Amino acid sequence: MKQRSAVTVLVVEDDANDVLLLKRAFRKAGTEPFPVIHVVNDGESAVRYLGGVGEFGDRRSHPLPDLVLLDLKLPRMSGHEVLAWRSEQLPLIRIPVIVMSSSQEASDIARAYDCGANSYLVKPVELEVLVEIIGALQGYWLRFNETAAVTEPRTFGTRLAT
Amino acid sequence: MRSLDVLDHVPVGVFVLTPEFKVSFWNKVLEDWTGIERGDVVGQDVTGALPHLREGRYAGRLRTIFEGGPPAVFSAQLHKHIVPARRRSGEPRLQHTTVTPLRDEDGRVSALFAIQDVTELTKRSRQYRELAAKVQAVNVELEGFAYSVSHDLRAPLRTMEGFSVALLEDYGEAIGEQGRDYLGRIIDGSRRLDSLIRDLLLYSRLSRQEISITNVPLDAVVREVVDRLRSYLNGELGNVETQTGLPHVVANRLTLVQVLTNLLSNATKFMHPDREPQIRVTAERRDEGWVRVWIEDNGIGIAADHQERIFKVFERLHGDDEFPGTGIGLAIVRVGMERLDGRVGVESVEGEGSRFWIELREGTP
Ligand SMILES: Nc1ncnc2c1ncn2[C@@H]1O[C@H](COP(=O)(O)OP(=O)(O)O)[C@@H](O)[C@H]1O
Ligand SMILES: [Mg+2]
Numbered sequence: 001m002k003q004r005s006a007v008t009v010l011v012v013e014d015d016a017n018d019v020l021l022l023k024r025a026f027r028k029a030g031t032e033p034f035p036v037i038h039v040v041n042d043g044e045s046a047v048r049y050l051g052g053v054g055e056f057g058d059r060r061s062h063p064l065p066d067l068v069l070l071d072l073k074l075p076r077m078s079g080h081e082v083l084a085w086r087s088e089q090l091p092l093i094r095i096p097v098i099v100m101s102s103s104q105e106a107s108d109i110a111r112a113y114d115c116g117a118n119s120y121l122v123k124p125v126e127l128e129v130l131v132e133i134i135g136a137l138q139g140y141w142l143r144f145n146e147t148a149a150v151t152e153p154r155t156f157g158t159r160l161a162t
Numbered sequence: 163m164r165s166l167d168v169l170d171h172v173p174v175g176v177f178v179l180t181p182e183f184k185v186s187f188w189n190k191v192l193e194d195w196t197g198i199e200r201g202d203v204v205g206q207d208v209t210g211a212l213p214h215l216r217e218g219r220y221a222g223r224l225r226t227i228f229e230g231g232p233p234a235v236f237s238a239q240l241h242k243h244i245v246p247a248r249r250r251s252g253e254p255r256l257q258h259t260t261v262t263p264l265r266d267e268d269g270r271v272s273a274l275f276a277i278q279d280v281t282e283l284t285k286r287s288r289q290y291r292e293l294a295a296k297v298q299a300v301n302v303e304l305e306g307f308a309y310s311v312s313h314d315l316r317a318p319l320r321t322m323e324g325f326s327v328a329l330l331e332d333y334g335e336a337i338g339e340q341g342r343d344y345l346g347r348i349i350d351g352s353r354r355l356d357s358l359i360r361d362l363l364l365y366s367r368l369s370r371q372e373i374s375i376t377n378v379p380l381d382a383v384v385r386e387v388v389d390r391l392r393s394y395l396n397g398e399l400g401n402v403e404t405q406t407g408l409p410h411v412v413a414n415r416l417t418l419v420q421v422l423t424n425l426l427s428n429a430t431k432f433m434h435p436d437r438e439p440q441i442r443v444t445a446e447r448r449d450e451g452w453v454r455v456w457i458e459d460n461g462i463g464i465a466a467d468h469q470e471r472i473f474k475v476f477e478r479l480h481g482d483d484e485f486p487g488t489g490i491g492l493a494i495v496r497v498g499m500e501r502l503d504g505r506v507g508v509e510s511v512e513g514e515g516s517r518f519w520i521e522l523r524e525g526t527p
Binding site: 017103 | 321
């Protein structure tokens with residue numbers, strides 16, 4: 001079981017309504033731990049957040065998340081593209097990414113896993129079902145699942161050398 | 163070369179060329195195509211009628227023929243007009259030409275040209291290719307359409323459903339009983355639209371997606387479908403009797419599961435109010451390697467007039483209050499069975515029950 005104090009989830013979602021409903025579902029599920037939720041609205045911002053560049057440079061205000069919830073259909077850079085980028089970022093790839101998409105097309109699902117997604121969930125229409133999904137997700141991914149430490153890319157390089 | 167006269171009676175242009183590049187035979191078809199009479203060309207140097215045959219790309223290959231080499235093919239793609247000739251419509255004749263060595267009694271080898279007119283064939287195969295490309299384009303478009311439906315149409319639905327539920331939970335007290343009833347209707351409506359969209363997507367996916375056909379054990383599939391339905395209905399499936407030792411069939415497992423699920427869920431849904439529901443799944447061998455699977459119920463039955471329509475998309479015989487549904491279930495069954503090269507049908511007496519059947523080829527265990 002995890003010994004962390006603040007658990008962080010990065011939500012990559014362009015639909016403001018979906019963001020609101022997702023936050024409500026986290027509240028309603030009532031499962032511990034209740035995470036700090038950071039939201040970005042497109043794939044490019046997700047990459048910048050995870051890479052810690054630009055407006056996301058300060059890790060105190062924008063900590064590396066313990067989990068990423070990723071929509072697929074996003075402006076500018078799709079969820080698939082974010083996954084493809086992540087697959088080449090050695091320490092960052094350790095952060096589990098759960099795809100949350102409306103699409104149930106087999107090709108989308110297969111491609112997400114091919115690009116390294118850790119799980120794939122279909123956004124339900126019923127809020128009740130969303131609450132159930134988020135409850136299960138909190139329990140499994142934030143409570144029981146063991147994550148590997150993710151050090152910043154630069155420090156990781158130095159540590160390898162010693 | 164008198165023996166060649168028989169070639170006047172075949173629908174192929176034929177002429178013979180000697181190693182000296184003189185024409186020694188010219189059939190009727192060629193007279194017809196070119197307007198050049200046999201008497202005017204036989205015995206003459208080919209340069210008069212067909213000067214290009216003296217050119218490198220033909221002369222070289224013809225020399226091989228005159229040396230008794232293997233036959234040569236001048237395909238219509240590269241050599242359209244060995245014997246320049248127009249059709250009555252004025253368009254050039256596209257030609258497919260085979261050149262074969264022809265040895266006479268003295269061992270001299272000539273070249274026998276047999277020319278097929280492939281103008282029509284080429285035209286038709288081009289039309290076919292264009293049609294195939296169009297169908298392909300439509301399919302790609304449909305795929306994009308289904309994709310966009312699944313994404314873009316469902317997002318606003320989540321908003322409607324989600325915030326109505328949130329409103330009901332957070333402000334239900336304040337808006338009073340009628341307000342709560344209205345919200346309940348919005349929620350029902352969104353859920354209903356969601357199942358419609360989901361069923362339509364399933365229907366369109368089933369008609370587009372490539373499926374692999376294998377030997378499927380009917381026994382296991384029926385058990386799986388009944389078990390899943392039972393847990394989905396929280397055990398309220400009623401009495402389902404399934405025959406044991408069902409044979410293997412030639413099908414795609416997932417498609418067959420979908421078909422049987424839809425038929426069985428109908429059998430449990432359209433129950434008669436005055437009877438204990440009784441459902442039976444049985445199979446029998448039919449002629450010539452076909453297996454027929456029966457799904458029988460003792461429900462409300464279907465009037466003869468309606469037994470065909472119900473297989474079309476959105477066709478229902480009842481209002482949503484009486485029996486909920488989308489009207490797509492049996493359309494999915496029909497398309498599924500088409501994809502499996504099988505058949506489907508129904509026998510029913512209104513008020514007594516229905517016997518739906520599907521037929522598939524028997525497989526090997
Ligand atoms: N087992 C059955 N008994 C009586 N009526 C049936 C049965 N199966 C189908 N039907 C009729 O056919 C219609 C179409 O069925 P279906 O396409 O599965 O749509 P749905 O189940 O959503 O109504 C149903 O609305 C019903 O009227
Ligand atoms: Mg149905």
